[in-house]
Amino acid sequence: MNKRKRQIIQAARQLFLDKGYNDTSIIDIISSANVSKGTFYNHFTSKTQCLIAILDETREEIISTRLEVALNTNPNDINVLLKQMALIAYVHRKRNLMQIFEAVSGDKDPELKQVLEKHLINEIEWLASRLVDIYGEEIRKFSYECAVQAIAMMQNTFRVIAMVTKQLATPEDVVKNVLNHVEGILIHLKKTNSILITSELFQALHQKAEETQITKSILLQQLHGFTEKLTADDPESGVEYAKYLLNELQTKDEKTYILEAVLPAFKNAFKDTSHEAEANEISVSLWRYLQIKNEEKNNNSLI
Amino acid sequence: MNKRKRQIIQAARQLFLDKGYNDTSIIDIISSANVSKGTFYNHFTSKTQCLIAILDETREEIISTRLEVALNTNPNDINVLLKQMALIAYVHRKRNLMQIFEAVSGDKDPELKQVLEKHLINEIEWLASRLVDIYGEEIRKFSYECAVQAIAMMQNTFRVIAMVTKQLATPEDVVKNVLNHVEGILIHLKKTNSILITSELFQALHQKAEETQITKSILLQQLHGFTEKLTADDPESGVEYAKYLLNELQTKDEKTYILEAVLPAFKNAFKDTSHEAEANEISVSLWRYLQIKNEEKNNNSLI
DNA sequence: TTTCAAATTATACTTGCGGTATAATATTCT
DNA sequence: AGAATATTATACCGCAAGTATAATTTGAAA
CATH class of the missing domain: 1.20.1440 (de novo design (two linked rop proteins))
Structure with missing residues (x-):
């Protein structure tokens, strides 16, 4: 990646972190990056595209750290999953992403929306497969349902706790709590067998979202x-x-x-x-x- | 409420519904309501205030219908709760509120943020008390935890299903599914007893958020x-x-x-x-x- | 080192937005 | 009828995103 582009991204990320996305103007970014407006629009076609680049970078950070955590460990060790899940929260917090997601997730840009959706789907698929690692093949049919609900519970727990108290919850506590709920849901599902979100729903997408071949x-x-x-x-x-x-x-x-x-x-x-x-x-x-x-x-x- | 104000709210709501909040300008609203800019700013100090009025109205619709559903029924009938919960989704869908919430929940206006938070807290408290109605006093200590997670699961299920398929889920199916999960969580909680979100957390707020006395x-x-x-x-x-x-x-x-x-x-x-x-x-x-x-x-x- | 294309800059511009100001006109209440 | 209030039309401000362009710098190939 280009040197200028990096410069801009870095400045933009810092500003978004400090002042929030909506309150950061292009002028702010370029003057902080010591770059002219023309250059900015040479690298990004819009402010949104700049944000997307930051989001993608952050995602890369999460994935690589997640792989690192799993190195030389047993895939069915629930504590590894716990660490991995807490990671998302840690990185998001470090990058102050929560407020950006909230400030942004509107109808602004269809492409941005698409990027966010792609990230969410990746997250769901990853967690679904990890749940199978932990709880065994027999829960595969419930894995997507549980992954979706686990992510929902995590996000919302953070939100509500921040809302109701003035301090933040520690990611580990939240993840532990959510995984405990997932266990309860799984035990119950083995009896009732009724789910809405099946793996088949995701199968269709997965084919399109083919990742670029690595050579x-x-x-x-x-x-x-x-x-x-x-x-x-x-x-x-x-x-x-x-x-x-x-x-x-x-x-x-x-x-x-x-x-x-x-x-x-x-x-x-x-x-x-x-x-x-x-x-x-x-x-x-x-x-x-x-x-x-x-x-x-x-x-x-x-x- | 004033005739003009109603006129404006009605026009604004329709426009928000058709084009989304961000893509609707004040000019759009006033020309659709056949009203001048001055009049608009006589009734609302900003675009945000106008949105808040719409949100409050919608909330009133939900609450009144919810009370209506419960008329002459047994409070511990789970089917009543099911209908009541589905209601939120129906009204939100009718008013196309989901996209508005998404488009809006940013850092824009602290007052708007506060209004949305208040609504969410009301929702949590209502659901928590209804869960006690249904599952009995012994789950009171888990009621807030479960209410929060249930709301999270509902919202996210709608989102994911809309994302992955092209059609919408029926509220009843989603609510049934979520209530089933809540049951699983409750059963498990009776054994593990570990929660993060206690009713005490909400106690403090409740005192402040006193509703205006009705005489x-x-x-x-x-x-x-x-x-x-x-x-x-x-x-x-x-x-x-x-x-x-x-x-x-x-x-x-x-x-x-x-x-x-x-x-x-x-x-x-x-x-x-x-x-x-x-x-x-x-x-x-x-x-x-x-x-x-x-x-x-x-x-x-x-x- | 020269040359030439590509990247970068400064600057001025357009468009559209939310919101303010104000003087003239219409409506409502007493 | 007359005063207070609401409404209107219109012009204006400040700010932001994004465009346009001519001049300058950079950097790599010849």
Whole structure:
């Protein structure tokens, strides 16, 4: 991603965080980013598009951290799920996203609406599959129903608690509470068997929302571009990690497990630097790539 | 309420419904209401205030219909609760309020935010007490937790279903589904006993949000003003009901049960007329008044 | 190093909004 | 009838998003 674009996004995010989305004008953004109006509109066709970029970045941060949390853990460990779910709240809070979502979710821009919907659907699908991890195959038919309701309960609990008291709830408490409810719902559903939201409803969408294929060459290109930009000002460890990842990927038979192990360190090395977002982006791509590789390996060994 | 104000509200509501809140300008409203800008700002200090008036009206419609549904029924009949809960969805859909809520709930106006919060809190408190009606005193300690989660699930289910399919869910199905979940949660809570949202959290608020006292004189005034406005164009039955209510109220010992019985007919007589909103308003006040009266009676008979 | 296209800048402009101000006119109440 | 009040038309303000454009800077290839 372009240097200017980063500059603008960073300034905009800070301003949205400080003053809220609606109270931040384009002028505010460009003067804070030391950039002219023309440049802004070179990179974003509208204020909304700028917001979408920020939202996507944040989403990347959540996904990569979520993958990191799950590293070397048992998928059916409920405490891992707990941490992962609390993560969303933590990142949203850090980025002050709640107010942005609220300030924005109107009819303003159909594209923005679509982006938000896509994020929500991803969230639901992820949680549904994690619930199956935890509670076993037998609850698969209830997984979407439960995922939807769990997300609803989480969001609303935060909202109501903030409304009624003056302090915020800790994400862990809220998640624990919600997961407890989900358990109750699941036990009851095994008896009554009546749900509204089936996995079939989501099947149709999923086909359209196909994710862009990740290929090794794209990955290499991304990583190459990234390392090029690094200077002596950047953390030494980060530079070393990046170069290692690049080299290892270029070999024919990458050591996937080593790569996977190095990834969190790579990601964390750039935390709170200007490269944080791009490091997250790369992490997510690489993680996806490694996942595919590992699946291939397993399939081959089965043959 | 003033004739002009009604005119404006009606036009605004239709426009919000057709084009959404953000896409409706003041100019749109006043030209549709055949009113000048000055008049608009005579009655509302801002666009937001106009929206608040509409929201309050809608709320009145919900409350009065909800009371009507409960007439002569057993408070612990779960089917009554089901109907009452579905009502919210029906009215919101009829008024197309969902999109307005979404388009609006931002940081725009602190007063608007407050109004929306007040409505939500009222809703929670009402549902919490109804859940106690149904599931008995022993679940009182869980009632607020469950009410909050039930509302969350309802809202989100509608949203997700609208998102994933192209058609809307029927309110009854959604409510049934949600109440089923609530049952599951309740059963589980009896074992685990762990909740986040306690009734104490709401106690503090409730004291502040005291509703305006209803007195007979205010009621009479309201009703008198209303009957004055009625003409031959208005439904004959409605006029008769209104006059009866007024006369009966003026006697020293009103026949409260008869009044209660007539109220739904009165309300329905003005459905889809220009007096609908005001009739709802009066119904709610009168219902509240009768409720207080009846409580007094019961207390006296106990002595 | 020169050259040339692309990115960036400063600046002025358009459009549309919410809201104010005001003087003239109409309505209502007593 | 006369005074108070409501309504109207109209012009105006400030601000924001977004467009247009000519001049300047940047940066990479030749």
